[in-house]
Amino acid sequence: MESVTFEDIAIVSCGTMSLELNFLQDEGFLNAAEIIYTTPGLHQDILELERQLVSRIAKAREKHDKVIIVYGGKFCYVNVDEPTRLMETIIDEQGSGIGRIGATHCMDMLVSEQDRQKIAAEVAGGEPVWWMTPGWVKYRSKVFKGWDKAVANENFPRHTGGAIVLDGTGYMDKMMAENPEEFLDYGDWMGIPLIPYTITLDRFKTLLADEAVKLAG
Incomplete structure (x- = not known):
């Protein structure tokens, strides 16, 4: 390669x-x-x-x-x-x-389905997970265009294992260090924990x- x-x-x-x-x-x-x-x-x-x-x-x-x-x-x-x-x-x-x-x-470009199942078992005890990449966080206004809190409540809370962000760029660490309020606001809006997970x-x-x-x- x-x-x-x-x-x-x-x-x-x-x-x-x-x-x-x-x-x-x-x-x-x-x-x-x-x-x-x-x-x-x-x-x-x-x-x-x-x-x-x-x-x-x-x-x-x-x-x-x-x-x-x-x-x-x-x-x-x-x-x-x-x-x-x-x-x-x-x-x-x-x-x-x-x-x-x-x-x-x-x-799936970042982590195979099999490995995502392993991560879910490790981080969320096998509970349903909402998967994301850092781009889903950075471009929230575009990725979730038109979603208000009501739509968020219909979709996210059923994922009781939280929202796992597959991060191979260090974006989430930087966000939590520099903009912790934005990080917390995102999780509050989703109604489930936002969980960064470091990958290669x-x-x-x-x-x-x-x-x-x-x-x-």
């Missing part, structure tokens, strides 16, 4: 994953030719998600033949009006030279590298 290069690859990503991608750039692992983001939280507005994704891919293809899509497949795009239209459908329509990271959603970005790096190798093939 260390020998994989992204220098001739553009990345089109949900803005929610910008923290992790910026971290990998700063670390020196990710030398992508260009990274283009869509607005965080578009899983709630699939028409806008599709519009932005197609336009961002087109922009990337103006300069680069290879593109990696950093979006989940199963949960990021759910078209209830046209159930057979999937994330893969949209990507396939854009032509060759495009790969998508092999994960169902952003949490090894899985994310592997998934990105796998797509780079496929595109180089």
